[in-house]
Amino acid sequence: MTYWLTNVRIETGFIRENDWIKATETQLVAIHIHNGKITTIIPTEYFSSNDEKFIDCNEQLLLPGIVEKHCHLDKSKLGTQYTPITPAKSLVERFETEIPILDSLDEPIEVRAKALYDLEVSHGATAFRSHIDIEPATGLRYLNAITSLRKNVCTPIELVAFPQHGLLRSKSSQLMEKALQNGANFVGGVDPYSLDGDYKASLHETFRLATTYNVGIDIHVHDRKEAGTTTIKEIIHLTKKHGWQDKVFISHAFGLNDFVGDERKQVFSDLAKQGIHIVTSVPITPNTIPPIMELIDYGVSVHLGCDNIYDCWSPYGDGSLQEKLVRLGELFNVKDQSDLTQLLGLMTDGVTTLDKDGNHIWPSVGDEATYLLTSAMSSAEFVARKSPITSSYYQGKQVK
Numbered sequence: 001m002t003y004w005l006t007n008v009r010i011e012t013g014f015i016r017e018n019d020w021i022k023a024t025e026t027q028l029v030a031i032h033i034h035n036g037k038i039t040t041i042i043p044t045e046y047f048s049s050n051d052e053k054f055i056d057c058n059e060q061l062l063l064p065g066i067v068e069k070h071c072h073l074d075k076s077k078l079g080t081q082y083t084p085i086t087p088a089k090s091l092v093e094r095f096e097t098e099i100p101i102l103d104s105l106d107e108p109i110e111v112r113a114k115a116l117y118d119l120e121v122s123h124g125a126t127a128f129r130s131h132i133d134i135e136p137a138t139g140l141r142y143l144n145a146i147t148s149l150r151k152n153v154c155t156p157i158e159l160v161a162f163p164q165h166g167l168l169r170s171k172s173s174q175l176m177e178k179a180l181q182n183g184a185n186f187v188g189g190v191d192p193y194s195l196d197g198d199y200k201a202s203l204h205e206t207f208r209l210a211t212t213y214n215v216g217i218d219i220h221v222h223d224r225k226e227a228g229t230t231t232i233k234e235i236i237h238l239t240k241k242h243g244w245q246d247k248v249f250i251s252h253a254f255g256l257n258d259f260v261g262d263e264r265k266q267v268f269s270d271l272a273k274q275g276i277h278i279v280t281s282v283p284i285t286p287n288t289i290p291p292i293m294e295l296i297d298y299g300v301s302v303h304l305g306c307d308n309i310y311d312c313w314s315p316y317g318d319g320s321l322q323e324k325l326v327r328l329g330e331l332f333n334v335k336d337q338s339d340l341t342q343l344l345g346l347m348t349d350g351v352t353t354l355d356k357d358g359n360h361i362w363p364s365v366g367d368e369a370t371y372l373l374t375s376a377m378s379s380a381e382f383v384a385r386k387s388p389i390t391s392s393y394y395q396g397k398q399v400k
Contacts, residue, residue: 001033001036001396001397002033002034002035002052002053003032003033003052003053003054003055003396004030004031004032004033004049004052004053004054004055005030005054005055005057005062006030006044006047006056007028007030007044007056007057007058008028008029008030008044008059008060008061008062008373009026009028009059009060009061009377010027010041010062010353010363011024011025011061011341011353011354011360011379012025012026012027012360013025013354013358013360014337014338014354021336021337021358023337023378024337024341024354024377024378024379026061026377026378028043028044028059029041029042029043029044030042030044030046030047030054031062033369033396034396035396036369036395036396036397037367037368037395037396038363038364038365038366038367038368038369039365040365041363041364041365057373060373060375060390061373061374061375061376061377061378061379062372062373063348063372063373063374064348064349064351064353064363064370064371064372065124065126065127065348065370065392065393065394066123066124066125066126066127066321066322066348066372066392067126067127067128067303067347067349068120068125068127068128068129068306068321069279069303069304069347069349070129070218070251070279070281070303070304070305070306070307071120071128071130071131071305071306072130072131072132072311073113073116073117073128073130073149073157074102074113074130074132074133074142074145074146075098075102075308075311075312075313076112076115076116076309076310076311077102077105077112077310077311077312078112078115078116078119078309078310079107079111079112079115080105080106080112081106082310082315084315085312085313085314085315086101086312091195092165094312094313095164095165098311098312098313099133099137099138101312102312108145109141109142109145109146110145110148110149113145113146113149114149116309117149117153117157119309119319120306120319120321121155121392121399121400122400123318123319123320123321123322123389124321124372124389124392124400125155125319125321125392125399126155126392126393127155127156127157127158127349127370127394128155128157128158129157129158129159129160129186129218129305130146130157130158130160131160131162131188131218131220132146132159132160132161132179132184133162133163133164134161134162134164134172134175134176134179134184134188135163135164135165136170136171136172136175137165139175140175140178140179140182143161143179143182143184144182146159147159147183154394154397154399155394155399156394158185159183159184159185159186160184160185160186160187160188160218161176161179161180161184161186161187161188162188162189162220163175163176163188163189163190164190166190166191166195166196166202167189167192167196167202167205168192168196168198168202169195169196169197173205173209177213180209180213180215181213184215186210186215186217186218186249187209187210187213187216187218187219188218188219188220189202189203189206189219189220190220190222191220191221191222191223191227192206192231193223193227193228193230193231194227199227199230199231199234200234203231203235203238204238206219207238207244210242210244210247211242215247216247216248216249217244217247217248217249218248218249218250218251219235219249219251220251221235221250221251221252221253221255222252223254223255224254224257224258225255225258228253228255228256228258229255229258231255232250232255232256232267233267235248235276236270236271236274236276239276240274245274245275245276246275246277247275248274248275248276248277249276249278249303250276250277250279251278251279251280251305252279252281252283253279253280253290254283254289256268256278256290256291256295257287257288257290257291268294268295268298268300269298271295271298271300272298272299272300275301276300277300277301277302277303278290278292278300278301278303279302279304280292280302280303280305280328281304281305281306281307281308282304282324282325282331284327284331289328289331292328292332292346293332293334296342301350302346303346303347303349303350304321304324304325305321305324306319306320306321320386321347322347322383322386322389323386324347325343325344325346325347326383326384326386328343328346329343329383329384337378337380338354338356338358339356340379340380340384341353341354341356341378341379341380341383342355342356343383344379344382344383352379353379354379368395369393369395369396370393370394371392371393372389372391372400373389373390373391373392374387374388374389374390375387375390
């Protein structure tokens with residue numbers, strides 16, 4: 001696919017007044033896209049179609065594509081009649097009652113998963129990572145359904161083999177191996193300290209699976225206090241031991257709040273040094289969300305995910321990562337033009353238009369043509385005002 005974007009706005013720097021950034025500088029350009037890549041960027045006034053296809057963007061702003069880094073396509077109840085959340089006295093009771101409830105719904109998993117996928121695409125998502133339950137109660141049924149969905153949509157979907165009931169507790173290692181042999185891209189896990197009861201054995205098996213099949217790790221760690229801090233330190237240790245830098249993600253990571261003093265500095269530095277990513281769904285329960293801005297200052301990569309969207313765990317969720325991002329910005333009181341511009345990277349897999357000093361980064365010739373168009377005049381406005389997304393594209397092909 002070959003075409004031009006014309007009259008499209010890109011960010012080129014910051015406009016300063018003394019030490020204050022009062023605005024973002026932009027330029028109207030024409031961008032040539034060929035085979036999913038950006039091949040040329042020129043000022044709009046130099047554009048001549050030469051009979052090539054072009055899209056007039058009407059001076060809209062071009063921003064990098066949105067990446068949904070943590071969802072559960074297999075758990076959604078979207079597309080079925082609304083029902084209240086069933087009471088549960090514990091985490092174990094919740095996940096043990098979940099599968100019978102999902103299997104009894106009027107619509108099959110394929111329909112419900114597609115409904116969630118479509119909802120997030122309508123909010124601009126151009127790539128997904130989904131955890132898929134893997135345990136004896138589901139076998140590979142859920143994985144097979146989402147794998148089938150993955151083959152029939154126009155955006156990538158990374159699949160995390162997710163032993164919801166505990167990797168050791170549910171004796172799921174062999175099933176996890178089968179999932180990895182059948183296309184799962186990551187090894188998942190849940191609270192190896194409190195759920196599996198032996199965090200070292202659980203994490204050892206998690207890293208064994210990952211290194212054997214050369215896949216990443218994305219593990220849920222909700223545990224607090226000693227359970228959370230001990231788990232996080234062991235993940236850092238094993239990442240270094242196995243040379244698994246930039247392949248390990250800790251979702252939720254509430255226990256990061258419980259590190260203090262010199263240990264806090266050391267752990268946050270080690271997370272950055274080992275390339276361990278943090279994924280948050282921006283919980284608003286007091287003292288729960290990790291210290292995101294502090295982690296970013298240490299150089300830790302942070303990502304956003306919607307997580308639960310109308311399932312057996314929560315009746316809430318609208319599928320908008322923009323909503324999650326503006327909530328995070330308010331929670332951490334992010335107001336500065338430069339900081340808001342950088343905040344965009346939390347939902348674009350780290351891609352921002354400008355660096356913190358205002359130097360141009362994206363788009364550049366050679367970049368993948370995965371982008372969105374918005375009426376906002378800057379990244380900062382897009383983040384702070386939740387500006388509407390008019391269209392989105394993955395590798396040059398329209399998604400929304």
